[in-house]
Amino acid sequence: MDNALVVIDDTDTHRTLLEEAGKLSHDTGAKLTVLAWITPDQVDETAASLEVIEQVEGTSYGEPDSNSAAQQFAQQFADDVFESVDDSIDFTPEGIVVEDDERADEIIAAAERLECDHIFIVGRRRSPTGKALFGDVAQRILLNFDGTVTLKMD
Secondary structure (H helix, E strand, O other), X not given: OOEEEEEEOOOHHHHHHHHHHHHHHHHHOOEEEEEEEEOHHHHHHXXXXXXXXXXXXXXXXXXXXXXXXXXXXXXXXXXXXXXXXXXXXXOEEEEEEOOHHHHXXXXXXXXXXXXXXXXXXXXXXXXXXXXOOOOHHHHHHHHHOOOEEEEEEO
């Protein structure tokens, strides 16, 4: 592993995955990128919230930078996780805006653009008996990424 990508969301499972990926990349000297994603609907909700705040305060925040918002989340989430684990873990935050049905393709495209050879992702358990059935995103990444994929079940 020379260059790893960790795909995160704001859950305990993602926190654990990021801790493990951070320790592994730190111990092996691999470059680590932390990727957060948001949907266009979330961008619209943020813009609407800012508009209300602007009207109440009489201020102007301008148009929100969507990728920047996701990147800022990646930075803050990883800072928080690594502060409790090992604050010497070095990483680069990245953010993307993506429709839910395009998430797997966009994650793979980001990994390829960043020249990653390893992706860390979270999958979901779907059956009550605990049998792991991969969600569409995890399955598509496992099948289509030309590198190693580490999957942590939620």
